[in-house]
Amino acid sequence: MPGVQGTGQVGPAQAGVERRTAHFMVALRLSSSFAGGVAALLGATLAQRPGLAVACGAGLMVWGGAFSLLVLTRGPRTGFVVGDVAVTAVLCLLHRQLVPDEVLGASAGTGWVDIVASSAVFLVQFGARQPFGTVATGCVVAAYVLGAPGWREAPAVLVLQGLLAAALVGLLRREARAADRGLAAQAEAAARAAAQSATRADERDQQRRLHDTVLATLTMVGAGGITGPSPVLARRAAADLAVIESLATGGPDSGRARLDVALRAAVQALRPGLPQLRVDFAVPPCELPRRAVAAIAQSAQEALTNIARHAGTASARIESRRTESGVRVEIGDEGRGFDVAAVPAQRRGLNESVRGRMAAAGGGAEIDSRPGGGTRVRLWWPDGR
Template identity: 65%
Template structure:
């Protein structure tokens, strides 16, 4: 069901588009006007036909009652099919005004002398006033209420409370609708503010995550090369250094161009974790002692970013073994779980105290813990001096 909000109750061309709260209120207003118009037309038509014999012009009563019932059906059909429109409301007001002007000819004399609200024309007039307040902006809604009250007075002259009650009903309905619309706008502003704040927070989080990822890549490549050179592990004239420098420059170029990951905005693709781990095991570690790694990795396929994180963390752990453990062997084991995977890298080397690692050292903190946390996984390093080291990586987080 398409509702054209620009047709009725239009806030104006310069107003912002309605938010979810205002659209919800529009839907409720449509339901209210549909139910009100259909029930009032059916009730008014039935009462008119019942008392037409004592009216001044019974023939007019029959025609007007049938027209009223038919209009109620048409009003509902058009409202539900196309939503509110100006011509539909104009037709509703015209029908109510016509009935009010012919009031004296359509109801028995004793009904005219009774209190307001007892005749079927009063039912049509009261519902017309209410519908106008829900369908129109002010002051147009109250202008329609005054028009109907004036037509009522002209059709049944004399001192009566009915026109006054119609105006009071219009004022009360206009106040209620105005409060509802104001609250709906306030809710939409609150929702828009929250959405804007959430988008800004997501952008800041993405920027921080990208910055940390770049720092990890630099730590694992350029800074690692500089550390090895500074420690004398590679001679300045060594072809190994030239190869590492070329590889590090490729990493820097990838950071500059934003490459190295799955296409942004596309669906996350999968990758083979076992193949990525075998590549990490076979990766050259120039300037470091040879390391023989026993790998027990069964075929395993996970999300591309998860595979990159686990393989990168494993490669960093193996670099640390070669650099610090003082042993020539390490073990790597991968276990596929019902939810994800668990990887263990262990050695029987010198070991260390993880709590004693200086905070400025980024190897464990960012290249392992940070990298796994960024994809929703986790890491734990277990080691003591003289007992070797065990690095456990898992995804998703336990």
């Protein structure tokens, strides 16, 4: 907050305390100025100088309104707080001329000047930093003693009010700073966790892409699936190198893309050393966010590779449809099938290249298979439209 509150950056807790402080100052100054001004006008005929009492009462109400408007629009700046202390000090110095003698002889706090002085002592603690608040309280007390000489309880009460208000404000601000430090620590921890999660997600995505391309090709070569020069292997190796380059440079992840086109490319992808698949393709035109299309197409390509490698069949099918909740894609075969529960956890083909990839894109996948009953790989993505 500007002025006496300082111009440094503050946290949300401190900002909240300062906003409520400004509202409290406005409420206190308005109520005390109105009450004091009305009392001054009503008792002006009994004062030593009635005309001065009327002028001071009316001026007090005007100042209360101006002070409140300035604080609400610009915050409790130093000048506003100093001005309030100055107005209060002037009223205290004129105390004997503004109130009847009976009021001066009564106990502390019965006159309208006492109300104004008491509120000023509170305001300066809430609207200023220390030691300015303590110095300003001393000025108000000194003016009160000079304006109403003789033994009175009011100066002692004003000092006590100032000390209590200063302690309360100090406690509020200290707790607000502690709360902001706690919030900052939580935000920093959350940012670190998000960065680590993003790093792990990127690593898993790179591992999936390497598994589906480079490692798959090397596995075929190492298993003896290719025994001589092969144009298909050369083209597949070139595609694998392109994948490695994309991992280093990154690729576009924004905009939308055609899911049917991407799935057609997955069907036609090269699988050196594996039998050719005859794929029944039933995918209508469909456009989705590019990230979802990439995840679905890559997962489908991995599913087709697994069919060619393990299912013992030369045919498969792939179909998709829109639902009320999004898009669903199914890749299936009538091959030998397998026991899903018996697949080791360290096998990355299903766990990462299908389930993990879809989960990372905000979708999901399930594998339904049994020995002798074929396999169904179901992918889905919730289209936010």
